[in-house]
Amino acid sequence: MTQHPTTSSATRRRPANNGPKAAPRNRAALVAAAREIYAEQGMDAPLSAIARRAGVGQGVLYRHFPDRAAVAAAVLEENVREVEQAAGADAFSFTAVLGVLTWHLTESAAFIGLLHAGEATGRSGVRAYALILSQRVERALRKRLPEDHPLAAGGDLMLAIAMVSGAVSGPTRAERERRALAAWRLLGVAAEPVRPFGG
Structure with a gap:
């Protein structure tokens, strides 16, 4: 029996990579996400949570911010x-x-x-x-x-x-x-x- 992806898994895909044009938008999204995550979990919250909240991969986060x-x-x-x-x-x-x-x-x-x-x-x-x-x-x-x-x-x-x-x-x-x-x-x-x- 062939399994088809459910609607929920299809909607959870990451947004398309728009290259350098997306850099300012990604940075702003990461800062906004970090504010929210820090408010909820404190300043030791995992960086992966910030990237997820911003809707980007951790590689994008590290391109903008080399460390915590x-x-x-x-x-x-x-x-x-x-x-x-x-x-x-x-x-x-x-x-x-x-x-x-x-x-x-x-x-x-x-x-x-x-x-x-x-x-x-x-x-x-x-x-x-x-x-x-x-x-x-x-x-x-x-x-x-x-x-x-x-x-x-x-x-x-x-x-x-x-x-x-x-x-x-x-x-x-x-x-x-x-x-x-x-x-x-x-x-x-x-x-x-x-x-x-x-x-």
Whole structure:
């Protein structure tokens, strides 16, 4: 008896390879997929899961991102760069920079994972790169941190951010923002307005 492929197996075929024309689209799909996978499984999620979610083979993923750290960089660089830009803007106070940071916390579970890089376990390449990005965030924030601020002492700044990021949960962005601002208030710190840099 001859077996014919079922409809479900036929529909699961990979999309046709469109060559170099597809490269920008594939890269964007991989970054979007990595954001989703990191949000669901954390930053140690298998790269094969990211490729599958993006609808490409692992070879395509490796053409764009030679290793795990490169994927993490692509996903998190924008978050970190906006915090750095806000901290470098003369018009932004420390409170405003914390508002930008808080916006990113409510938008990206992967960014939260980044800020816990010092405690992270798992693959060392991702952990090492996440630690570098986390240090960049801390340096940016300290540029605007007043010397007499309650978070100026020792490691209090990053500890407070870790505490707030731990409170960022909820099914909607509005709920996550509400919880983050409540956590800042409990710490006696203002962090507003919550918005992206330039938003």
